[in-house]
Amino acid sequence: MKRIIKNGHLLDLQTGTINKRDILIDNGMIQTIAENVTDPEAEVIDVAGKLVVPGLIDMHVHFREPGFEKKETIATGSAAAAKGGFTTVACMPNTRPVIDSPETVRQVLSRAQEAGLARVLVYGAITVRELGQELTDMEGLKEAGVFAVTDDGVGVKSSRMMKEAMRRAHSLGLPVVAHCEDDTLAKGGSVHQGVFAAKHGLKGIPSEAEAIHVGRDILLAEDIGVHYHVCHISAEQSVRLVREAKQRGQKVTAEVTPHHLLLCDEDIPEPNAMWKMNPPLRSKQDRQALIEGLKDGTIDIIATDHAPHTSEEKAWDMEKAPFGIVGLETAFPLLYTHLVEKGVLTLAELVDKMTRKPSEIFGLQYGELAVGKPADVTVIDLEAEREIDPTTFKSLGRNTPFAGWKVKGWPVLTLLEGEITWREI
């Protein structure tokens, strides 16, 4: 089937300029991009005045299937992705069973295929059941389709285990993606060790709990040459370590979440698990360092760490409730409103860090609007302003601290390989 996305405002990521263009899609691929395209066989969708960008890519989501289908399923997570303007997402393996076997990888991929609303990439675990005791069969995982390995949810405790994992992953061409957390420092904490923790007498998680792993892993990776990627970077010290490693030419990359870019511990109104996530919201100064790191390229990409939990679990108190907040359906409007409109990032910088750059660092084929590429296209209404209302989410997770925030820049049309996955235009 042919489609024309007509009169869109296409953003040139290099120059930041916007050009009015039509996109002709045929057979799931972009066939033509030009000022005026006509084709009598094509369905025309007029998106006059709306921003047209490559389908957004989120390299860090938790879809909870298999095992925790009350929190999210691959189908509901994919629907949330589509509504949020995402066409490609990468699923973390901390499911039950953990995605540590080829069989589970195949199961997740086939569920994603059935749902059909997002392109789902799958991370395999580094260690069996993410227990840090024994490496997974990375070769088998790769054959089954994983593109990278991680034990997200927990840090890999043993340096020896991490080093061996890096060697094995590197020999297979798999990036090692790390949740950096030294649990001897972090254990029992529910918020950042800082102003808020002190005020409320809560046990804090210090920044070093993250930075120690970042530093350790950079040292371990140096000789091996593996692509090492830091998940949800949150502390100033970690940013510094990644910056230095990059300056030395090491293949190190990092991601930051929308919440760590927009919030700090002082923004937490009172102890309430909607504000509980791992790593925790850190200090104002850390938040500033993340923004600087993103601007100077130390931090490569933005990823949501979409982590749905049930309302029941998130109603528990701060110490008992699970860590995590959802992100797919709010990421773009939040970042557009609070970073682009306020002049912190340009629109081209924001879009780049959510499309082209993730594709580049992980060697994917997506994230670009160009002839001959898969037609992953997201159309955004930059003027539409709405309050964030968790009851309207496609995600089963309603856990967000951003409920009630009035934001602009909502995705109104998402196409995955030319097929409509979200539309309100």
Ligand SMILES: NC(=O)N[C@@H](CC(=O)O)C(=O)O
């Ligand atoms: N980020 C979180 O707060 N929670 C994640 C785990 C993780 O990303 O480490 C989860 O699985 O719920």
Ligand SMILES: [Zn+2]
């Ligand atoms: Zn994590």
Ligand SMILES: [Zn+2]
């Ligand atoms: Zn995560």
